[in-house]
Amino acid sequence: MAPQGSRAPLEFGGPLGAAALMLLLPATMFHLLLAARSGPARLLGLPPHLPAPEALWSPAALLLWLTWLGLQAALYLLPARKVWTCLRTRVGGGLRVGLSEEKGTLNPNQSPLCLQMAEGQELKDKSRLRYPINGFQALVLTALSVGLGVSAGLPLGMLTEMLLPLASVATLTAFIFSLLLYLKALMAPASALAPGGNSGNPIYDFFLGRELNPRIGSFDCKYFCELRPGLIGWVCWACWAGLSGTWASRRGGTDEQFLCRAGAHQPGSAGTGSRTSGSPSLAMWLVNGFQLLYVGDALWHEEAVLTTMDITHDGFGFMLAFGDLAWVPFTYSLQAQFLLYHPQPLELPMASVICLVNAVGYYIFRGANSQKNTFRKNPSDPRVAGLETIATATGRQLLVSGWWGMVRHPNYLGDLIMALAWSLPCGVSHLLPYFYLLYFTALLVHREARDEQQCLQKYGLAWREYCRRVPYRIVPYIY
Numbered sequence: 089m090a091p092q093g094s095r096a097p098l099e100f101g102g103p104l105g106a107a108a109l110m111l112l113l114p115a116t117m118f119h120l121l122l123a124a125r126s127g128p129a130r131l132l133g134l135p136p137h138l139p140a141p142e143a144l145w146s147p148a149a150l151l152l153w154l155t156w157l158g159l160q161a162a163l164y165l166l167p168a169r170k171v172w173t174c175l176r177t178r179v180g181g182g183l184r185v186g187l188s189e190e191k192g193t194l195n196p197n198q199s200p201l202c203l204q205m206a207e208g209q210e211l212k213d214k215s216r217l218r219y220p221i222n223g224f225q226a227l228v229l230t231a232l233s234v235g236l237g238v239s240a241g242l243p244l245g246m247l248t249e250m251l252l253p254l255a256s257v258a259t260l261t262a263f264i265f266s267l268l269l270y271l272k273a274l275m276a277p278a279s280a281l282a283p284g285g286n287s288g289n290p291i292y293d294f295f296l297g298r299e300l301n302p303r304i305g306s307f308d309c310k311y312f313c314e315l316r317p318g319l320i321g322w323v324c325w326a327c328w329a330g331l332s333g334t335w336a337s338r339r340g341g342t343d344e345q346f347l348c349r350a351g352a353h354q355p356g357s358a359g360t361g362s363r364t365s366g367s368p369s370l371a372m373w374l375v376n377g378f379q380l381l382y383v384g385d386a387l388w389h390e391e392a393v394l395t396t397m398d399i400t401h402d403g404f405g406f407m408l409a410f411g412d413l414a415w416v417p418f419t420y421s422l423q424a425q426f427l428l429y430h431p432q433p434l435e436l437p438m439a440s441v442i443c444l445v446n447a448v449g450y451y452i453f454r455g456a457n458s459q460k461n462t463f464r465k466n467p468s469d470p471r472v473a474g475l476e477t478i479a480t481a482t483g484r485q486l487l488v489s490g491w492w493g494m495v496r497h498p499n500y501l502g503d504l505i506m507a508l509a510w511s512l513p514c515g516v517s518h519l520l521p522y523f524y525l526l527y528f529t530a531l532l533v534h535r536e537a538r539d540e541q542q543c544l545q546k547y548g549l550a551w552r553e554y555c556r557r558v559p560y561r562i563v564p565y566i567y
């Protein structure tokens with residue numbers, strides 16, 4: 089039985105804050121879903137029409153959701169194809185080859201099927217967990233399965249109408265799953281518990297999560313949820329929203345009929361304007377393209393998630409279960425949902441500027457994340473060996489030039505610039521599509537403060553020296 093009452097300071101406003109977030113997060117998600125399909129599409133203020141209770145639940149949505157989770161779990165367990173592994177190895181560069189060969193896990197000449205694995209950070213008991221690396225393969229196979237399903241006549245056009253019940257089912261799953269995880273953690277050894285999330289207060293611990301890496305056999309629940317059902321679901325749904333225009337016109341429906349069916353055509357609706365061609369608008373192409381790049385990138389660099397604080401520090405509780413399974417797919421796709429019901433005109437010159445903004449954001453995000461990952465894996469790698477560093481008492485070093493000498497969280501800066509680029513195609517007539525940018529700024533500012541606290545504990549004076557030499561946190565000369 090695990091000991092109760094760790095001395096970690098309480099975060100998120102303690103039990104009261106945790107309880108409030110458990111109500112507020114699902115409420116916000118449903119508000120956004122309803123607002124996106126309402127005529128006025130207001131971020132602040134109630135949507136004009138609240139749905140009937142039966143619109144929030146359907147057995148078909150439950151079946152679809154369970155099938156989706158089953159498909160993603162099967163793809164998680166599937167070995168990586170040899171041809172696939174070789175391709176990733178070549179395109180991914182020396183870093184991946186070095187890592188995998190060093191651990192004896194990758195030999196492209198062995199068998200046509202191999203489960204490529206990566207090792208996580210060292211745990212309290214000095215052991216390291218192993219994780220499958222086949223996320224990008226899962227994305228491609230999912231896209232193929234969905235494509236096959238649609239061409240075989242699966243009524244995926246219903247997806248738009250099923251979004252509310254799907255969100256309910258995902259929220260319910262997150263609650264049940266978190267409860268099971270909480271109970272499972274009661275039997276976990278102390279060494280398996282997360283640094284936070286073990287305060288002894290059941291509400292707080294349920295929210296934050298007690299066990300660091302809950303597993304069923306070798307199936308890692310947190311790693312699976314962080315990158316698979318929600319992230320892949322997000323782009324599948326957003327792309328589907330993009331294609332829905334085509335679908336509406338192929339079925340012989342007008343925009344007006346489509347919007348009525350989807351529940352958006354109400355007095356004062358902005359949603360009957362410009363989408364008449366039956367193909368996704370330029371704005372929709374941009375939003376989908378940018379988000380597909382983001383998710384594809386996350387799965388391509390899958391092993392990088394093993395060093396994020398979600399995997400190394402936070403327990404697996406309601407916050408991450410709900411965040412991964414419900415919040416990400418249903419709120420991160422908000423721009424696509426908004427454009428589906430409120431098409432916006434976008435001219436080519438403006439689209440080019442937005443593409444440039446996204447490219448700059450991606451360049452900073454990827455450059456900063458790759459530089460740190462390369463450095464953490466092998467500080468003498470020629471790509472990072474010339475960078476200036478600060479030594480710490482732990483034996484690890486901190487980068488103080490390159491991306492990490494510009495601000496203390498250059499990767500957050502890139503991520504925020506991309507967030508702006510995802511909203512700009514939606515125009516400036518509504519605040520709603522900018523919700524992601526606002527929420528994400530708050531999330532990253534809070535996350536940055538948590539990370540600083542942890543780094544101060546880990547590196548002490550060396551961290552203070554880093555802060556002195558790199559005074560800005562996220563935005564140079566501003567913050």
Ligand SMILES: NC(=O)C1=CN([C@@H]2O[C@H](COP(=O)(O)OP(=O)(O)OC[C@H]3O[C@@H](n4cnc5c(N)ncnc54)[C@H](OP(=O)(O)O)[C@@H]3O)[C@@H](O)[C@H]2O)C=CC1
Pocket residue numbers: 395396397398453457460464484485486487488492496497499500503531535539542543554
């Ligand atoms: N789309 C979304 O919803 C979200 C996206 N993200 C993205 O996820 C990515 C990962 O974020 P996150 O895990 O929060 O944080 P980081 O990837 O920034 O990792 C922080 C860690 O990096 C190490 N570090 C910090 N400074 C230095 C330095 N100067 N030199 C070397 N190492 C350093 C420290 O760990 P150590 O020293 O132990 O290596 C620190 O704890 C980011 O790109 C972020 O934008 C994050 C949250 C949500």
Ligand SMILES: CC(C)=CCC[C@@H](C)[C@H]1CC=C2C3=C(CC[C@@]21C)[C@@]1(C)CC[C@H](O)C(C)(C)[C@@H]1CC3
Pocket residue numbers: 113314315319382383385386393396398407408410411412415416
């Ligand atoms: C308020 C609330 C619901 C909190 C939960 C937060 C989660 C939604 C996010 C915490 C960290 C995340 C990361 C990603 C998605 C969102 C969550 C789960 C991420 C998988 C997105 C893709 C990136 O490339 C990433 C892999 C770096 C990233 C990791 C962190």
